[in-house]
Amino acid sequence: MTKKSIPSGSAKIDSVPGREQSAWPARGIDPRGFRWINFLLFQAVWLIAILYQQTATPVCVALLLLHFVLSPTPWLDFRSSACGIAIGVMFDYALMESGLYRFAAGEFPLWLACIWVAFVLSLRHSLAWLAPRPWFVQSMLGSVCGTLSYLSGERLGAVSFGLPLLPTLAILAVVWALLVPALYHLTKRMSYDEKSV
DSSP states (O other): OOOOOOOTTOOOOOSSTTTOOOSSOOOSSOHHHHHHHHHHHHHHHHHHHHHHGGGGHHHHHHHHHHHHHHOSOHHHHHHHHHHHHHHHHHHHHHHHHTTSEEOTTSSOOHHHHHHHHHHHHHTTTTTGGGTTSOHHHHHHHHHHHHHHHHHHHHHTTSOEESSOHHHHHHHHHHHHHHHHHHHHHHHHHHHHHGGGO
């Protein structure tokens, strides 16, 4: 019995987002090393967006473009993240329209969309370690970290809550407990679909 060899420039796709290497050739930076770059880019986008808000949008867009320039799998990043970004923005827009929180500009801010792009991209890279964990672990960490992120944004003046603090945090905790496992599942599913391209 002979073993099938894997053509040069392609690799198997396993169950962990961020480890997949599509049939599209990977580029220079090692995926494990790129996770640190992605982590720094994600943190930079979040902090700059929260501190400078609308004036930060061009810088945040430049940092996001840098992700795709440096990523070893930019096309797979785009394919696997596009739907998740749209879902995240939709959830935040719905919560804003419901009056749960408000922004100074009175409309959905572009800097928040940039944070969503950075976050969903991180699911395949710096946050890929959480992908193989059980859904309830993803849910618990998403509930805590997502809620703390919004609380930090409120304390730094990027957003104001339309309801008292505790009900707002409770709603955010539930939303993020549902959203994070769903985003990991969607990212994994879209990564698998790359095999059919």
